[in-house]
Amino acid sequence: MVETALLLPPLLSAIILGSLYALMAMGLTLIYSTIRILNFAHGAFFMAGAYIVWWLNTPESATRLFGTMIPVSGLQLPLFVAVIPAVIIIFGAGVVTQKALILPLIRKPNTLITTLVATLALATILESVATVIFGGGRFSYAQELVVGNVRFGELIVTYVEIIQFAVAIGVLVALYLFLKKSRIGIGMRAVAQDLDAASLCGIDTQTVYLLTFGIGAALAALAGFLLTNIIFLSPSVGATPLTIAFIVVVFGGIGSVPGTVIASYVVALVQQYVTLLLDPSWGLSFAFILMIAVLIIRPRGLFGFKET
Amino acid sequence: MRLRTIFLFVLPVAILSLYPRVAEQGYLTYTLIVILAYSIIGFYYNMLLGNVGIPFLGPMVPYAVGGYTAGYLALNGYNPLIGIVVGSFFAAGSGFAFSLLSNRVRGLYMALYSLVITLFFHQLIVRSDIPAIFHIFVGAIGQNNIPDITLGGFRWRLGDGVAYYYLGILLFVGSAIFLKILLDSRFGVAFKAVRDAEVYAASLGIGIFRVKVIAFLVSSFFIGLSGGFLTIFYQAVGPDILETSNMLLFFSMVVFGGLGTFFGPVVGAFILVPLNNYLTPYGAWRLFAWGLAILFVVLVAPEGAVGKAEHLLRGRSIRGLIGSARAWTRTASGTSTS
Amino acid sequence: MLVLENVRSGYGQVEVLKGVSFEIKKGEYAAIIGANGHGKTTILRTASGLLRPSSGKVKFDGEDITGMPAYKVAEKGLIHIPEGARLFPQMTVQENLVAGAFAKSSWRNKAKNLARVYQLFPNIAERKNQLALTLSGGERQTVAIARGLMAENVKLLMIDEPSAGLAPILIDEVYEKIGEIRKTGVGVLVVEQSPKRIADCDCIYLIENGEVRMQGSAKEVLESKEVMQAYLGS
Numbered sequence: 025m026v027e028t029a030l031l032l033p034p035l036l037s038a039i040i041l042g043s044l045y046a047l048m049a050m051g052l053t054l055i056y057s058t059i060r061i062l063n064f065a066h067g068a069f070f071m072a073g074a075y076i077v078w079w080l081n082t083p084e085s086a087t088r089l090f091g092t093m094i095p096v097s098g099l100q101l102p103l104f105v106a107v108i109p110a111v112i113i114i115f116g117a118g119v120v121t122q123k124a125l126i127l128p129l130i131r132k133p134n135t136l137i138t139t140l141v142a143t144l145a146l147a148t149i150l151e152s153v154a155t156v157i158f159g160g161g162r163f164s165y166a167q168e169l170v171v172g173n174v175r176f177g178e179l180i181v182t183y184v185e186i187i188q189f190a191v192a193i194g195v196l197v198a199l200y201l202f203l204k205k206s207r208i209g210i211g212m213r214a215v216a217q218d219l220d221a222a223s224l225c226g227i228d229t230q231t232v233y234l235l236t237f238g239i240g241a242a243l244a245a246l247a248g249f250l251l252t253n254i255i256f257l258s259p260s261v262g263a264t265p266l267t268i269a270f271i272v273v274v275f276g277g278i279g280s281v282p283g284t285v286i287a288s289y290v291v292a293l294v295q296q297y298v299t300l301l302l303d304p305s306w307g308l309s310f311a312f313i314l315m316i317a318v319l320i321i322r323p324r325g326l327f328g329f330k331e332t
Numbered sequence: 333m334r335l336r337t338i339f340l341f342v343l344p345v346a347i348l349s350l351y352p353r354v355a356e357q358g359y360l361t362y363t364l365i366v367i368l369a370y371s372i373i374g375f376y377y378n379m380l381l382g383n384v385g386i387p388f389l390g391p392m393v394p395y396a397v398g399g400y401t402a403g404y405l406a407l408n409g410y411n412p413l414i415g416i417v418v419g420s421f422f423a424a425g426s427g428f429a430f431s432l433l434s435n436r437v438r439g440l441y442m443a444l445y446s447l448v449i450t451l452f453f454h455q456l457i458v459r460s461d462i463p464a465i466f467h468i469f470v471g472a473i474g475q476n477n478i479p480d481i482t483l484g485g486f487r488w489r490l491g492d493g494v495a496y497y498y499l500g501i502l503l504f505v506g507s508a509i510f511l512k513i514l515l516d517s518r519f520g521v522a523f524k525a526v527r528d529a530e531v532y533a534a535s536l537g538i539g540i541f542r543v544k545v546i547a548f549l550v551s552s553f554f555i556g557l558s559g560g561f562l563t564i565f566y567q568a569v570g571p572d573i574l575e576t577s578n579m580l581l582f583f584s585m586v587v588f589g590g591l592g593t594f595f596g597p598v599v600g601a602f603i604l605v606p607l608n609n610y611l612t613p614y615g616a617w618r619l620f621a622w623g624l625a626i627l628f629v630v631l632v633a634p635e636g637a638v639g640k641a642e643h644l645l646r647g648r649s650i651r652g653l654i655g656s657a658r659a660w661t662r663t664a665s666g667t668s669t670s
Numbered sequence: 671m672l673v674l675e676n677v678r679s680g681y682g683q684v685e686v687l688k689g690v691s692f693e694i695k696k697g698e699y700a701a702i703i704g705a706n707g708h709g710k711t712t713i714l715r716t717a718s719g720l721l722r723p724s725s726g727k728v729k730f731d732g733e734d735i736t737g738m739p740a741y742k743v744a745e746k747g748l749i750h751i752p753e754g755a756r757l758f759p760q761m762t763v764q765e766n767l768v769a770g771a772f773a774k775s776s777w778r779n780k781a782k783n784l785a786r787v788y789q790l791f792p793n794i795a796e797r798k799n800q801l802a803l804t805l806s807g808g809e810r811q812t813v814a815i816a817r818g819l820m821a822e823n824v825k826l827l828m829i830d831e832p833s834a835g836l837a838p839i840l841i842d843e844v845y846e847k848i849g850e851i852r853k854t855g856v857g858v859l860v861v862e863q864s865p866k867r868i869a870d871c872d873c874i875y876l877i878e879n880g881e882v883r884m885q886g887s888a889k890e891v892l893e894s895k896e897v898m899q900a901y902l903g904s
Contacts, residue, residue, distance in 0.1 A: 056440075060440075062440060062443065062444065125627070125631065128631055129630070129631070129634070132634060134591060134634070136387050136439065136440060136443065137381060137387055137591065138587075138630050138634055140387070140389075140443065140583075141583050141584070141587050141626060141630050142626075142627060142630045142631070144576070144579075144580055144583065144626075145580070145584075145622075145623040145624075145626040145627045145630065146623065146627065147623075148577075148580060148619050148620075148622065148623035148626075149619075149620055149623035149624060149627070151619065152616040152617065152618075152619035152620035152623065153616075153620060155615070155616035155619075156615075156616045156617065156620065160616075207772065207777055210761075210765065210768060210769050210772070211769070211772055213758065213760070213761065214758050214761075214769045214772075217758040217759055217760055217761070218756050218757075218758055218759075220720055220740075220752065220756065221752060221756035221757070221758065222758075222769070223719070223720065223739070223740035223741050223744070224718060224720070224740055224741075224744055224749070224750050224751075224752060224756075224818075225741075225744065225769050225770045225772050225817065225821075226741050226744040226745050226770075226772045226773035226776065226821060227741055227769070227772045228739075228741045229741065230739075263576075267448070267451050270444060270447065270448050270451075271448060273444070274441075274444050274445065274448060278440065278441075278444065308455060309452065309455055309456065312448065312449075312451075312452035312455070315445075315448060316449070316452075319433070319436060319437070319445055320436075323436045323437045323441060323445075324437075324441065328441075
């Protein structure tokens, strides 16, 4: 039998990872529930946020790779400072995307397919730009966010993990409060639940759309920053997080905020325990299998609404 | 036969058939073969997406199944042509599996599920310890050194692959004719009914699920056919065909040409394949240019090249194109109301 | 207050309103009647900005609001309570009401407006933390009207079928409330099926085939031959 001591570390990892997954998937859910489109460029925003932080933070001395110089800003901002402009810039990118790409397509037929293609094309563009500027190599942040770890008996938790968890949870809680109490948050929820009625209440739906997309993109960028502290950065770094986000929203029900949160932890748990019991490469596959089970039993996910 | 069909279809095919006699460049033959193969994929993916209206994001799966099966059989001593045929049937089988999905979900959920299942499939076959049933996919390496077709006693690769060229034309014409017949038949009507008014169609007694199954079976068959053909032609196949970059390629063909038009995908293939080849040496810039081009088409001319051509022929002018571009900038700057 | 000049409007290729003109004066109590599908709801949707007229003008309080987006129209004081209440299902009653005060001028005074609305409709005050989708039909209608009144300066309230699906006693209550609202000087325009309820309207418009077939005082219209014909059996 597996000892309890072995069962705890995956649980811990699942809690931390689940929070990060929730952060990542939340942007996708918010955008879908309010604007009703699937943002394929979500992973690209994740990647772009991480690259901006890297660009702001990395010293020039660290950038000579294989004889070529990779461009950096040379500003060497500390990581926790660099994340702020990165998130703001990606927020702006989200707003621009909504205005320039999505809005024109919503009014035309075949919205689902055209926005899919458009966001996929955007993702391709962003990835190729990243490759052109930074090359296809894998990077990591020049220094650790925080060094050190903490022991709880048998368990070791790094400070980085604590920060990841704290920031993810903090942002999610802040988001919850924002949606629940603030004027714009209520406006966003209203638009998500009934577009016409929201307009009649005086809610400027176009502005809500812009903000929603911006927030969704910003969440992806933040998730990008947090995760890149423990994984390598490359132009295609956003692919797996995007896949996981898709699984999460399918499982939790796309458009449902609580569903997304719960599904994130479930997926993380499945991944971690499968990794423990089998091997890491099966972790994601089991999450997929879980999703197929959902498909058979309850196609719209745990908390999803029926497709109208 | 209508004059338009003759002009648009028979004539170019006749000209294409004469081509290898006239030209010497093997590279152009190569490109044309690829264009023909992709046109077949385009025809049937367009049918599924545009005519039946199912947002299916996994056409790479039947493509892969057809390709790998053909390759596997060829590697194991069977005539590659048989491999292509068998591959098509297996591809249709994979299409059937996806059609079961269409009974449970539609719209966005169909898109999501089909995408995630495809990604899953990709994950599965790249492993080194894949389950036996996926044996033919032989992991990340893929299949290489697939033997050539040797029907009629000579290697088909001789003479810059002219034999492949003619096979390609044959398959292309065959699949195009089949598609035309299918769309003109009551199935075509049923497809449109399912796309535009599913509930109403059901109330008329049209078996919705049956129609979707047939749509998946047929489109997967031909996509697999093309996959098998290309695999034998390239003499290799690998798991990269399941990646989203390939999905983008298939999508762009359909979108460029025009979702729901008949010849759209052919035009799309004729534009994209050479474009792709031309841009390959530019590395990441290729993807950049491509993404930009697709974005442009989707925003300014979502009805695609053929759709736009149809507009032009109906009396509207080049102004129409500029008008669309203007319309885009207008909506983007928010001067029209919600 | 609200003026429609030769308004043509519809959905895509289908034209529903074929040149509708009328005027509702400040503080007036007006009604639009007519058989289903003839354009009553379309008139309201065009006036409130959910639909854009293909031709003609819409003016409110002297200002041309043709083509103005719905949220701006609501800010001007023209409030449309849509058919079927259309509450936000996942929000509580209070959250729905607060959403109604979204406009900046209304948001500042939302506490005050909330108190005012609770006073006017005490039965929903009890249910303020209940989710909207658990409410009964009558309660939903009440909340919908209350939500519309959360705006800061409502000048004209347009209610689409306030009696739809309600038991007669509830309909009485709704119209009683409408009476109270009118006392505060707010104009009311109702779209109604049943001619019985609108007998004390200042002005009634009969809509047929997307046109104003007849208009006049309540007495004139309700006793006319046309209306008798239209409502045979009602």
